[in-house]
Amino acid sequence: MKCFPGIAFSLFFLISQLVVAQGQIIGCSYDGSVVNTDNLCRSLKFASNSDAESSIDDMLRQIGLKRNFAIMECPGTENCMAVTIEGIRFIIYDNAFLSKFKTYRFSEAPLIGGSSSTTADWAAISIMAHEVGHHLNGHTLQAGGSKPDLELEADEFSGFILYKLGATLEQAQQAMRSPLISDYGTFTHPPRQQRLNAIATGWNNARNLTAPPDLPPLFDQPNLPEMVYIEGGSFNMGYNSLLSLDEGPVHPVTLDGFYMAKTEVTVDQYRTFCNATSREMPFPVSWGWIDNYPIVNVSWDDANAYCVWLSTVTGQKYRLPTEAEWEYAARAGNQSTVLDYPFSGSLFIGEVGWYKDNSLEQPHPVGLKNANRFGLYDMTGNVWEWCSDWYDAAYYFSSDAKNPAGPYFGEKKVLRGGSWATPTTDCSVYDRDMGFPGLGLHFTGFRVVKEQ
CATH class of the missing domain: 3.90.1580.10 (paralog of FGE (formylglycine-generating enzyme))
Known part of the structure; x- marks a missing residue:
């Protein structure tokens, strides 16, 4: 989501998380800072690859979802961002970040927090889950860029997914403990502690939704579709x-x-x-x-x-x-x-x-x-x-x-x-x-x- 307060509408043409101004693509990173990506993005025509698509699809499969956005390579992105360009929703990424994200084998996800691979780069995975959360929660369909409450929703989604992938709460919060994250927040991004709390809420919600084995499965109870x-x-x-x-x-x-x-x-x-x-x-x-x-x-x-x-x-x-x-x-x-x-x-x-x-x-x-x-x-x-x-x-x-x-x-x-x-x-x-x-x-x- 964009990193500028509302007054920026008079200066820039805002496109969800991206701002296009004088040939540059300006976006907002996970930590709330402004990221300039040069015309390499356009010269590559936002190239993608099947590895990126299958990795994200595998992650979403753990919670029964399908991807509703495109995935495009954009050198200089630093990590990844959820963006909308000319009405089309993308996750843009650079290859260095993708390599970190792919340290986890999603096909072997244990569906229980705290029991997965310790070699996974949980910081990269949580950043990707956060950006995917912006798309799946409909944030990038709204004009005006990011707001603190939207970031907290995406953080909560990230915590939920990481529990499903087997991360401990500490692992799920790893990226948020980076020194790049502001303790005090910005116009668009809330303070670090609020974001840590949101991740914990999502992680705990996923854990609490795991029914004890002695309870009947919820789908056998009334009120659910036949x-x-x-x-x-x-x-x-x-x-x-x-x-x-x-x-x-x-x-x-x-x-x-x-x-x-x-x-x-x-x-x-x-x-x-x-x-x-x-x-x-x-x-x-x-x-x-x-x-x-x-x-x-x-x-x-x-x-x-x-x-x-x-x-x-x-x-x-x-x-x-x-x-x-x-x-x-x-x-x-x-x-x-x-x-x-x-x-x-x-x-x-x-x-x-x-x-x-x-x-x-x-x-x-x-x-x-x-x-x-x-x-x-x-x-x-x-x-x-x-x-x-x-x-x-x-x-x-x-x-x-x-x-x-x-x-x-x-x-x-x-x-x-x-x-x-x-x-x-x-x-x-x-x-x-x-x-x-x-x-x-x-x-x-x-x-x-x-x-x-």
Whole structure:
């Protein structure tokens, strides 16, 4: 995040953690100091390598997350930084730092604090986890650069990840004890002790979420999504239409099996998450928070945070569905056309969904309409459902044929299924919509999937 107070807006064009001024890239380091990286970054066109990508992917895999940013080499960075350039989110790094980060074998992570390799460079790993935390917490989607509270959130995330990787608390705090870290803080970065406390909070939260062996697993308890196994297979995705060009071309897709929630996440289920994480419920709605209604006013970032929490407390890998998984599940194996099951489980929308003409201008309890052949409810209507993919109107022209996960980056996230406020024409199993990941509306919700 940028190292300048708000007045800097009159002097620089600010891009998240980066400031571009007179051909230079100026960023803010882990310790809060200003870092100038010269035009080498641009001359290399932000080159990356598979080692960097796989190392960070392996780290995120320990907590059931997938990377939602690109990774680029930028000599002179000193360590690494989370940045946004022209709307694209990056972790930029230099190779000296990457070598330190790669001292740890993430594939052998023990998932318990204090029992991992003593040869790992925990300072480098904690810095990377901190910067990744900025992206995953949505900080780099906001204008205005860093603030002390954002740095503390990233520090807490770092502590959480390092416990999962096997670091002791002392190891997790190693980088923060560097003499480069200010005892007193700056405009953008809090004092050292506050940051040490935040790392300890994250580390202890991860430790406390490890359930004692004599307790029943949390995912067998009520209030958590009921999952249905969706057997893998192949289908023709999309629909060729001159009216909605982003729905085509129709293209073959093959998917591995996965589990999907029978219903959209409910108010009651989301409240459990909020209570467990001291998170506020979304902005209230006119019809009130009713337990068995789908949660609404949730952003993509909110939905993703729920998946992270659910993964942590259950030990399973929950996430948002890819767009391909969502459409495959909505079709329930049916090769839908406009003449054959355009809605999830029926030719007639009123049998399977709440939409503009029958909803009385609000959502309804989940599971009241008919399920589709896979046993999934409300895949048509009720609330729009967030998918994990970035939206690209032309993506179907270049989509992977096996387990497509969407474009590498983008500005908006995919929404699917239509809602209580949507006309019939926008509720089909192939209709595509999109929204800014930081924005929740009174007709947006989500459902989760679980990997095998």
